[in-house]
Amino acid sequence: MTLAGAAPRTGDGTRPVPAVVTTSKSPSYALRAEAHRLGARWGLPVVERHRGSVAAARGSAATALVCTSEGLVAESARGRLSFHQGTAAKRLRTVRHGGTDPLVRAGELRPGDRVLDATLGLGRDALVAAWAVGAGGQVFGIEADLVLAVLADAGFAGPVPRPGSAPVRVRHGDSRQVLTAMAAAGEHVDVVLLDPMFTDPRASDHGFALAREHTVPTPLTPTWIELARAVARRRVVVTAERARPWFADAGLERLEGTRSGRWFRAPGGVS
Ligand SMILES: C[S@@+](CC[C@H](N)C(=O)[O-])C[C@H]1O[C@@H](n2cnc3c(N)ncnc32)[C@H](O)[C@@H]1O
Structure with a gap:
């Protein structure tokens, strides 16, 4: 549990999935690889996007983490969130x-x-x-x-x-x-x-x-x-x-x- 051993928590299959990982539409090979890397790192399911909507990819999860060419975006029913410097x-x-x-x-x-x-x-x-x-x-x-x-x-x-x-x-x-x-x-x-x-x-x-x-x-x-x-x-x-x-x-x-x-x-x- 200490910092030296810090590792992301992985899904244990017993709780509802808080998020899925997907990509923007028609993703490049690199974006798909990034989605799979993220999914594996954080123990989250990866949903292939193809041409469907983010909402469809999200399914029953509250949030879809969408790998895009501009970076990672979290999309929920309430809006989109990404990392930026802000204040x-x-x-x-x-x-x-x-x-x-x-x-x-x-x-x-x-x-x-x-x-x-x-x-x-x-x-x-x-x-x-x-x-x-x-x-x-x-x-x-x-x-x-x-x-x-x-x-x-x-x-x-x-x-x-x-x-x-x-x-x-x-x-x-x-x-x-x-x-x-x-x-x-x-x-x-x-x-x-x-x-x-x-x-x-x-x-x-x-x-x-x-x-x-x-x-x-x-x-x-x-x-x-x-x-x-x-x-x-x-x-x-x-x-x-x-x-x-x-x-x-x-x-x-x-x-x-x-x-x-x-x-x-x-x-x-x-x-
Ligand atoms: C006010 S925000 C922090 C903002 C941050 N200092 C910044 O500059 O962006 C508080 C954050 O602490 C997280 N948090 C609350 N309880 C926590 C806990 N017990 N352990 C770790 N994080 C916690 C919340 O989810 C929230 O994201």
Whole structure:
């Protein structure tokens, strides 16, 4: 279960299939090969598209992951979703031009760091972290939703991350379990990020709204912070709509000087 052994979860045949993999119409040989590679990697069925609709290929699955010449697209009855920089584009411009970013500041991120993003989503924070820690660093991303994990994994392997960024290794799963296993194995990182879903959807990053149908609403709890601190050497960085009464006991304090006031951090618990 630890990061070193991180591997995508495969379908076990006992649960409904959350997604199928298919291609755009009349696919090239390369696109079909890519669909089969993805299906094998994530344990998802591959549906040959031929000339039919995506909805037909999707069948009873909620989502079709469609390999296209422009990259991977997740299509559900509610819309299409793909990996792109979103709000990270502006943040990356700012830090590249010497400005500050709340994640970089809160985590005191520096070249060579190992960062664990325990709520990866579509990887905007991870893109910023990967650039900040540079090619000599490492970023691990854990995402509880399979479709988001597959999209992010494909996205990080594509052209979006800036040259000189750290590689981002994506794993599908519950980061509370991963953190527990890491602590038991004595495995550490420099910084852990927790950016869980806000309870008020209006408070979420606007660019993340489309992804909402896929997200898992794990509540932020003292236990999650404690698990993260048991693995972080320097900092646990947390976002929240507002400070909770238990934040001080969990070691969390607000990062001063941000416009949103939603960034908090606690010291790492590993000496
Ligand atoms: C607000 S989003 C994160 C956005 C991300 N920081 C970004 O910059 O794109 C929260 C994400 O955490 C995921 N999540 C919720 N509970 C989780 C858990 N226990 N383990 C891993 N991921 C989880 C949700 O599915 C969602 O995609």
